[in-house]
Amino acid sequence: MLFSEEINTFLAVVRSGSLLQAAEIVCATQSTVSYRIQSLERRVGHPLLLRSRGARGISLTTEGERFLDIAERWKMLEIEAEQLKASHERHLAIGAVDAVAIHLLPPFLSALSDELPPIRLHLETSRYFQLFNRVASGHLDVAFTLTSADRGDLTSTPIRDYPMVIACAGAKASPLADEVDLTDFDPSREIYLPWSSTFDLWRARRGLSRLTTTVDKGHMLAPILRNGAWAIVASFLAPSLREQTGCTIHRLAIDAPAPLTLYKIARKGDNAVEDRQQRLIDGALETLRRDA
Missing domain, CATH: 1.10.10.10 (Winged helix-like DNA-binding domain superfamily/Winged helix DNA-binding domain)
Incomplete structure (x- = not known):
């Protein structure tokens, strides 16, 4: 056997x-x-x-x-x-990168949890390339990442864009305007988060160094965002950072980095997720499209 x-x-x-x-x-x-x-x-x-x-x-x-x-x-x-x-049971296996799971998915998951009859959910987080493999292998029905899947067996559907903003914990003599220039900030006080290869190219073009304080997870930023430190973050991080640190949030007036895109990753031509459940996913996704 x-x-x-x-x-x-x-x-x-x-x-x-x-x-x-x-x-x-x-x-x-x-x-x-x-x-x-x-x-x-x-x-x-x-x-x-x-x-x-x-x-x-x-x-x-x-x-x-x-x-x-x-x-x-x-x-x-x-x-x-x-x-x-499981003909009478609805089940969805959902994965996400950490930042998305923490800051973006709660309304989406709440919408799914309010469905009747109930949906049995399996939720997990991982790095984007591991999520791609989990979806391709059938272990996950859908995953949410900030990187598109450049693979022939997967589809990448953009959900919405999030502009990049500056979170600043500095105490300046005069408050900064809502729109700022990168030269308003001390490069040595930057905290770097590796959002994407496109973002890294933008940083290099603007002369920002990789030899600076670095965190690879958004939820690790708040404890060290203090005493004049600043970081370029996706706008969905701004509310929690402001609440936790009292930082100010600013937009770059000129030559801002490209927005970050949230993607829904699924198997190409997959029939494992029933049409009814796919409609539930797409309906719940409206909470992400309308929430700022």
């Missing part, structure tokens, strides 16, 4: 091309992934993967190619069986 976790692990290895990425997809250690593949090969009676020392990526043996078709058909049957079992 073939075990579900072994089939799912095999498919994750094939789709990702590496044991390490497959381990992230199935939420297991790399050694566990190797053990499951070896166990599956013993059951099938043939090696399924070619493992060349020093080679990049993993390829299939002839038997592995034949078994891949069986595994994919088995996966579809498993999905159909789960849908039959």
Whole structure:
């Protein structure tokens, strides 16, 4: 008898091309992934993967190619069986990057939680590239990121844009205007958040250094935004930063960085999420489109 976790692990290895990425997809250690593949090969009676020392990526043996078709058909049957079992239950698996989960998704999740009959939700956060893999593998129905997925098996639907603003905790003799210039701020007091590659290019063009205080998560900013420090942040962070730190929020009058876009990531041509549930997602998304 073939075990579900072994089939799912095999498919994750094939789709990702590496044991390490497959381990992230199935939420297991790399050694566990190797053990499951070896166990599956013993059951099938043939090696399924070619493992060349020093080679990049993993390829299939002839038997592995034949078994891949069986595994994919088995996966579809498993999905159909789960849908039959849960025919009277609505379920959504949703992922998001941390900043989106903390600052943007609460109204969206509240709208889903108010639906009747109730929707059983699975929620998780991770880095954007890990979320892409989780959606592609079928572990998540949808994910919300601040980076589009440049992949043929995924769709990236823009939800809305958020302008970049400056949060400043400085105590100046005269208050800053709502619209400011970058030269109004001391570059040595900047706190850098890595929003995107486009944002990094803008910083380099404006002469801002990477050798400055850095945080890689938005929720880590508030404790150190003090004593003249400032940071360029997406506008959705502004309300909580103002409440926690008393900072002032300003717009750049000239040559501001490009807005940050919120994307909905889904599988291309996916029928796993029923039309009714997809309508629920899109309806709940209206809370994000209208909330500033």
